[in-house]
Amino acid sequence: MSTWELLEKVRKEKPLVHHITNWVTIYDCANIVKSFGASPVMAHAKEEVADMASIASSLVLNIGTLTSELIESMKLAACAANKKGIPVILDVCGAGATPFRDSKVREILKSAKVNIIKGNASEIARVAGMGVKTKGVDSGSVDADLSVMASELAAEKSCTVVITGKEDIISDSSRVYRVSNGADMMGAIVGTGCMAASVIGAFAAVEKDLARASASALVCFGIAAEIASGISMGTGSFKNDLFDCVYNLNREQVETREKLA
Amino acid sequence: MSTWELLEKVRKEKPLVHHITNWVTIYDCANIVKSFGASPVMAHAKEEVADMASIASSLVLNIGTLTSELIESMKLAACAANKKGIPVILDVCGAGATPFRDSKVREILKSAKVNIIKGNASEIARVAGMGVKTKGVDSGSVDADLSVMASELAAEKSCTVVITGKEDIISDSSRVYRVSNGADMMGAIVGTGCMAASVIGAFAAVEKDLARASASALVCFGIAAEIASGISMGTGSFKNDLFDCVYNLNREQVETREKLA
Amino acid sequence: MSTWELLEKVRKEKPLVHHITNWVTIYDCANIVKSFGASPVMAHAKEEVADMASIASSLVLNIGTLTSELIESMKLAACAANKKGIPVILDVCGAGATPFRDSKVREILKSAKVNIIKGNASEIARVAGMGVKTKGVDSGSVDADLSVMASELAAEKSCTVVITGKEDIISDSSRVYRVSNGADMMGAIVGTGCMAASVIGAFAAVEKDLARASASALVCFGIAAEIASGISMGTGSFKNDLFDCVYNLNREQVETREKLA
Numbered sequence: 058m059s060t061w062e063l064l065e066k067v068r069k070e071k072p073l074v075h076h077i078t079n080w081v082t083i084y085d086c087a088n089i090v091k092s093f094g095a096s097p098v099m100a101h102a103k104e105e106v107a108d109m110a111s112i113a114s115s116l117v118l119n120i121g122t123l124t125s126e127l128i129e130s131m132k133l134a135a136c137a138a139n140k141k142g143i144p145v146i147l148d149v150c151g152a153g154a155t156p157f158r159d160s161k162v163r164e165i166l167k168s169a170k171v172n173i174i175k176g177n178a179s180e181i182a183r184v185a186g187m188g189v190k191t192k193g194v195d196s197g198s199v200d201a202d203l204s205v206m207a208s209e210l211a212a213e214k215s216c217t218v219v220i221t222g223k224e225d226i227i228s229d230s231s232r233v234y235r236v237s238n239g240a241d242m243m244g245a246i247v248g249t250g251c252m253a254a255s256v257i258g259a260f261a262a263v264e265k266d267l268a269r270a271s272a273s274a275l276v277c278f279g280i281a282a283e284i285a286s287g288i289s290m291g292t293g294s295f296k297n298d299l300f301d302c303v304y305n306l307n308r309e310q311v312e313t314r315e316k317l318a
Numbered sequence: 319m320s321t322w323e324l325l326e327k328v329r330k331e332k333p334l335v336h337h338i339t340n341w342v343t344i345y346d347c348a349n350i351v352k353s354f355g356a357s358p359v360m361a362h363a364k365e366e367v368a369d370m371a372s373i374a375s376s377l378v379l380n381i382g383t384l385t386s387e388l389i390e391s392m393k394l395a396a397c398a399a400n401k402k403g404i405p406v407i408l409d410v411c412g413a414g415a416t417p418f419r420d421s422k423v424r425e426i427l428k429s430a431k432v433n434i435i436k437g438n439a440s441e442i443a444r445v446a447g448m449g450v451k452t453k454g455v456d457s458g459s460v461d462a463d464l465s466v467m468a469s470e471l472a473a474e475k476s477c478t479v480v481i482t483g484k485e486d487i488i489s490d491s492s493r494v495y496r497v498s499n500g501a502d503m504m505g506a507i508v509g510t511g512c513m514a515a516s517v518i519g520a521f522a523a524v525e526k527d528l529a530r531a532s533a534s535a536l537v538c539f540g541i542a543a544e545i546a547s548g549i550s551m552g553t554g555s556f557k558n559d560l561f562d563c564v565y566n567l568n569r570e571q572v573e574t575r576e577k578l579a
Numbered sequence: 580m581s582t583w584e585l586l587e588k589v590r591k592e593k594p595l596v597h598h599i600t601n602w603v604t605i606y607d608c609a610n611i612v613k614s615f616g617a618s619p620v621m622a623h624a625k626e627e628v629a630d631m632a633s634i635a636s637s638l639v640l641n642i643g644t645l646t647s648e649l650i651e652s653m654k655l656a657a658c659a660a661n662k663k664g665i666p667v668i669l670d671v672c673g674a675g676a677t678p679f680r681d682s683k684v685r686e687i688l689k690s691a692k693v694n695i696i697k698g699n700a701s702e703i704a705r706v707a708g709m710g711v712k713t714k715g716v717d718s719g720s721v722d723a724d725l726s727v728m729a730s731e732l733a734a735e736k737s738c739t740v741v742i743t744g745k746e747d748i749i750s751d752s753s754r755v756y757r758v759s760n761g762a763d764m765m766g767a768i769v770g771t772g773c774m775a776a777s778v779i780g781a782f783a784a785v786e787k788d789l790a791r792a793s794a795s796a797l798v799c800f801g802i803a804a805e806i807a808s809g810i811s812m813g814t815g816s817f818k819n820d821l822f823d824c825v826y827n828l829n830r831e832q833v834e835t836r837e838k839l840a
Contacts, residue, residue: 085606101381125626157626245613298555300554304553345606348603353815360602360644364643365647369679562813564814
């Protein structure tokens with residue numbers, strides 16, 4: 058299916074995307090999923106996460122403001138999703154910043170099957186066991202061939218790996234997609250990384266080929282950002298314009314602007 | 319008092335509206351209450367919720383991202399509000415989605431007096447004991463006469479019941495109000511349901527007739543949404559325009575657009 | 580260094596500002612820090628706060644939605660920051676509203692060195708031991724000479740004290756700065772107080788003279804608010820315009836509008 062067809066499918070099926078995410082961008086994640094026409098739900102109590110994940114069409118985990126309790130809920134939700142065959146997306150937000158984050162990412166990956174691991178270059182390098190250091194959640198440059206890193210990690214974990222950046226790299230070990238859509242303003246605001254994982258969650262809910270779903274998600278998100286970037290006046294208006302542009306994204310925009318290789 | 323007079327009263331008295339709410343729309347709830355001229359305060363520590371509720375003019379509870387601990391804080395706050403005669407509003411956000419939510423709603427309703435129960439049709443049906451299933455927080459259609467359902471639940475719980483939807487139904491068992499203000503865009507963004515409960519909280523703080531307060535709150539919120547809907551470009555700008563339109567709501571807009579039966 | 584030079588330094592060095600803050604305005608705090616060109620990170624797990632604070636350039640604590648657990652994390656982070664000589668900013672948000680808040684503020688101040696204490700007049704009066712009562716987080720008038728109150732508390736705690744209001748008062752006991760920049764709209768929206776502390780965190784990360792850093796931070800924030808206030812249509816657009824104006828703040832705006840005495 059084409060990127061446009063996948064976007065139409067998201068809008069038509071309105072899949073429920075269950076999030077256990079961070080308290081900074083939880084608002085952005087809900088709004089972007091809703092702007093794409095899907096239905097976000099956030100729930101993190103250990104008593105209900107398995108039930109909620111079971112009725113969802115995808116599960117998005119984000120460790121941005123993790124606690125030990127939240128990680129336990131993530132494991133329960135991921136195991137429930139695994140049983141139902143619901144795709145699990147893990148945003149390794151801030152991996153490498155503290156030993157606690159690294160150890161909790163390993164715990165999640167051991168406890169359940171994660172279908173898509175998503176991060177920027179330095180975060181993914183950390184998960185892949187490379188000796189990089191993340192400063193907060195904003196850095197990302199890594200001295201490595203990112204497509205090789207993505208493919209090797211994808212092969213090792215039998216999953217899809219998404220590295221976001223100026224060029225997004227997506228690999229499920231057999232294929233590598235490269236998405237060049239996007240805008241510099243995405244790096245000037247808070248939340249684009251987290252929102253990208255949520256958008257991937259919406260697309261993964263309607264397309265079994267998770268590398269393809271991820272690539273199409275990032276194409277749509279990137280195109281909306283390009284259009285928003287052309288009209289916004291700064292960091293405040295850019296985020297609003299981004300939601301508007303996602304909501305209004307049309308066939309012509311997607312088909313003429315798509316930069317997917 | 320007329321809807322306009324109630325709105326003026328909110329703006330003049332600036333009541334303190336204590337929230338124990340969810341982490342997704344906590345930001346929206348605070349901003350909408352503030353845009354209406356009231357004063358939001360969010361506090362959920364078990365050690366202080368009774369004290370905070372006691373100095374507030376209304377208490378808004380929302381189970382959107384409930385945990386067992388948060389529910390305990392809600393009970394403590396509600397009991398403190400009860401003692402002071404401060405109205406308690408419960409948004410049964412996501413009721414029916416998981417057994418945990420249903421059981422916690424029952425716990426709250428047993429532990430303290432809730433003065434206004436608010437939800438969409440499927441959530442209220444669930445609280446009323448009907449066998450519906452909520453998918454996330456966005457669904458709402460129920461095969462039942464909503465005004466009968468609202469009145470019966472209101473009578474059973476000796477409270478006011480608010481069912482939000484294309485037409486909002488409000489009943490305190492003796493009367494039924496119907497509010498037809500609002501805009502389709504309200505369903506396209508995250509947070510309108512939660513904000514509606516917060517707005518009801520602001521109006522319930524200044525008017526003892528809680529059904530009337532709820533109806534007027536939804537009229538004002540709906541009118542602002544209608545005006546915002548006419549100027550917004552999508553999901554991002556709609557929410558901002560909504561805050562602007564609430565902030566600027568004037569007598570002529572309220573009196574000529576009110577659709578309250 | 581001039582205010583403009585300090586702003587340029589923030590934008591160039593992009594300091595990491597670690598927050599342990601509240602769930603209402605966490606989104607605003609992250610976005611304002613990012614709009615100023617610095618790099619916000621939010622992390623509150625007791626297992627990682629010391630590590631995160633240690634790699635940051637400043638630490639901003641805000642008790643808006645405090646819990647006992649969160650306060651423990653704040654103490655751990657503050658002690659780690661102390662060891663590294665990283666400035667610690669404490670926003671005593673809502674101090675005076677409940678005994679719990681007052682006691683937790685005292686606990687933090689005993690457990691670690693706080694370099695900048697920030698609040699509105701009634702909050703600071705409470706911390707200074709004066710018998711005022713805060714209603715929620717919005718009030719602020721106090722019957723006292725604010726510059727004396729700031730200087731005395733600064734001397735007692737060997738720190739910088741910032742009292743925000745129509746005129747901001749900053750004192751490190753040896754000097755008093757007064758900032759008259761700002762706009763009435765700042766009081767009409769949620770989050771300006773919390774954002775002010777975050778902005779102070781960004782400037783304190785690049786300037787050792789913390790009173791001067793705080794004053795320059797509030798000048799820049801206030802000027803951006805003035806410009807935003809001139810173009811915004813209400814509470815929704817004002818916040819967006821504020822982020823845009825912060826992002827676009829230029830030398831001429833800062834130098835011609837600065838009201839610092």
